[in-house]
Amino acid sequence: MSYSENWNGYVALKQQSAKGAQASGTDGLVLWTTGGQGGQLTKQAVQSQLVRRDGQQQRGRHGSRRTTGTYASELGLGRADPILEALMRNSWSSADLAITQAAMTSVTTGANTIVAAAGSWITQGLRVGDVVRATGLPDAANNNRNLRITGLTATTITTAETLTANASPDTTFTITRPGRVLINGGAGALTKSYFTIEEHEYDLDASEVFTDCRWSRFTLRMNADGLLDCEYGWTGTGALDVKEGSAAPHFTSPVEPTSDSLAASEAVLRFGSGDELDLTSFDMTLDLQASAPSVISPTKLSPDVFLGTMQLSMNLTVLRKDLQALADLSAETQLSLHLLAQEGEAAPADFVSFVVSNFTLGSVAKSALSKTGGARTVTLGIPADLVGKDTRGGAFDPTTLKIQVSNAT
Helix, strand or coil: CCCCCCCCEEEEEEECCCCCCCCCECCCEEECCCEEEEEEEEEEEECCCCCCCCCCCCCCEEEEEEEEEEEEEECECCCCHHHHHHHHCCCCCCCCEEEEHHHHCCEEECCCEEEECCCCHHHHCCCCCCEEEEECCCCHHHCCCCEEEEEECCCEEEECCCCCCEEEEECCCEEEECCEEEECCCCCCCCCCCEEEEEEECCCCEEEEEEEEEEEEEEEEEECCCECEEEEEEEECCCEEEEEHHHCCCECCCECCCCCECEHHHEEEEECCEECCCEEEEEEEEECCCECCCCCCCCCCCCCCECCCCEEEEEEEEECCCCHHHHHHHHCCCEEEEEEEECCCCCCCCEEEEEEEEECCCEEEECCCCCCCCCCEEEEEECHHHECCCCCCCCCCCCCCEEEECCCC
């Protein structure tokens, strides 16, 4: 008898062509994990109400069955792009949006601006919260950097990063939004996607294969001197196959991501109008409120997995240096947040970016006074009730959350 060891297995996933069509073959993606309960099958216990004269209970029966799963992981480039796409119920944009002098004539640079002589950055596809890179500008310090757009008009890009000012018009430039952008479902119908998920154990030569799973929950956590930890959750109809021997593994040679885990020390979080340099922890949770209802059916499966509206909540803890957060809470100030997590490499570094552009604070809790040494902190709570779609239009994406990745595929 062979026992299964803690480490000797993997999780792989692949999008299905439709509900009920179990995915198989090649092109599966390995999801590296750090823990989590994994996929679980539960069955409703149906109790008998018979009253027996011998004072004992009649054995009940099994009712409906459900499948759910949670995987802990670490954020890395290209590791979970299909999951993020499913959670946002939309499709990634095309890669590498490039804008040149053909559209904008020429540009000049200010301390935090890139100003075009003509044309429209907005018409060309840029939006507030995008990360862009410049090439071909006359000052080398302005080229090949990740620049966060904090303000945008037809002709002016305002960046969080400081640029080398140059008032001489440049006509050989390219402004590129690298990689792909993902926003919440647009004007059309939201995309419904179903996945087949395999948990393979080498020691047992066996796999649990879950079908008709919908990704419904994502949590991102960041602490000082830590990596960007994340958690992915799904809900299924109850469909599960156990495959052993020659039938396992189910997916043929699933692809293994090769990117590094992203570290908090190489990330920057912009809150409101400035970068938070005193941040000690941050977490964000996206919940689609999945439901797989019970019906009278001989299969004991739910007919479908239904998702609700996006619920997005956040918490930040920072060193206490002023009372601005309290003033923002009192005034119900509309705020935005931009997390840029970058790989530890020479510029321009690969990155994953998260932007939440329309929320207000729900709580501001300061730490207690203490006679021991240390800094006071303040924890800012942003409940899901106070986070919504950005409806400003124009330079702002009509979305609750925007994700950008620098990889093209």
